Amino acid sequence: MHGNPLAAAESLRFHRCTFCTTPVQAIAELCPACGSDRLTVERSSGVGRVHRALKATSARGAEPSLPVVVELVEGFRIRSWLDGLLPGAAPVGTPVRFVGYARAAGGARDPRFALNG
């Protein structure tokens, strides 16, 4: 599982509050801990664990894909997708890693993860 060109080309970024150092997901505009808008962009290692499994709302093409909340080792959480997995295949605590973005409807970019290990 080494040398994934997608992982090399794209990185997962997050914000860190410069006032209280709380890590927050990159879509946040204010620090949820202290309300500061002084957020800096940092690059995540992309390594984390499944924090919560979400209920799949719709099929995403032919590939099975499992919606989950991932908690990264830096301490922030994001909604994402686990590729190639069916519900129940990745319980809470399963180690995962960022593999790249999938383009979603409306031009949004969905972070995608895969099992790590």
Ligand SMILES: [Zn+2]
């Ligand atoms: Zn803060």
